[in-house]
Amino acid sequence: MCITDYDLLQMSDFFGSACSLWFTLVAMASIRKKHVAGLLQIVGVFGLFIIIVYDKSSLCVIAIPIFSGLATITCSWGVKMYRRKHLYPSWRRYVFYLVPGVVLAVIGGVSFAFLETESNYKYLHSLWHVCVALSIVLLLPPKSGGKGEICGVSESTVAMSQLPTVPFSEDVS
Incomplete structure (x- = not known):
């Protein structure tokens, strides 16, 4: 028994999935100008909303977020490679993160789109969710603070004893 209409729930599910895909691709593009990235995110959300309201199972x-996102990534990374005159991101990032992330996304997408039946739904749909979650972990760019940094300070220089402590009061009223 649900308190809302099934179509609304389904539409919200599709919209959330499409938005997470779009935001991941925009984040992968690593656009330094925040207003450009923000504009892409807003325009993408409105475009996805229109597409989903028109036909949520289309x-x-x-396809539109994937191809638009890949075009954005290609342009952004191409400009960075042109300016830096070397591969962007590093070959290690391609080998250890991007290729495995794309392979997991393809496995999840193929299982969801082509292999799922009513009898194996619970298994392959679970596989789809696991593959997508792991691929997002691999595909998202590293945090901007750099390796081993906590709030801009090298992790090796911060000992646990130096971190601020919050006194614990047993008298909670």
């Missing part, structure tokens, strides 16, 4: 719900 292939366009996934």
Whole structure:
């Protein structure tokens, strides 16, 4: 028994999935100008909303964000490679993160789109969610603070004893 309409729940589910895909691709583009990245995110959300309201089960719900996001990544990374005159991101990032992330996303997408039946739904749909979650972990760029930094300070220089402590009061009223 649900307190809301099934179509609304389904539409919200599709919209959330499409938005997470779009935001991941925009984050992967690593656009330094925040206003450009923000504009892409807002325009993408409105575009996805229109597509989902028009036909939530359309292939366009996934295809348009993927192709638009890949075009954005290609442009952004291409400009960075041109300016730096070397590969962006590093070959290690491609080998250890991007290729495995894309492979997991493809495995999840193929299992969801082509292999799922009513009898194996609970298994393959779970596989889809695991693959997508792991691929997002691999595909998202590293945090901007750099390796081993906590709030801009090298992790090796911060000992646990130096971190601020909050006194614990047993008298909670």
